[in-house]
Amino acid sequence: MTRADxxxxxxxxxxxxxxxxxxxxxxADAALRRIRAGSDPAHEAFDLANTMNDEAVGRLTGAVRRWxxxx
Numbered sequence: 001m002t003r004a005d006x007x008x009x010x011x012x013x014x015x016x017x018x019x020x021x022x023x024x025x026x027x028a029d030a031a032l033r034r035i036r037a038g039s040d041p042a043h044e045a046f047d048l049a050n051t052m053n054d055e056a057v058g059r060l061t062g063a064v065r066r067w068x069x070x071x
Contacts, residue, residue: 027051
């Protein structure tokens, strides 16, 4: 019988995915799991906010471009 690596026990696939590939809820859940596992809370919060900000800017830019094409 083989033992699981203690560092991977209870891990979720989302924990290793780039934040941009996850929806907002999955990002927050993954960040909380990493914080509980010992990750720096400030770093996790910064990464989460930065990713969400990038998405918001992208959506706004797309909306402005579509509006400009119509007018």
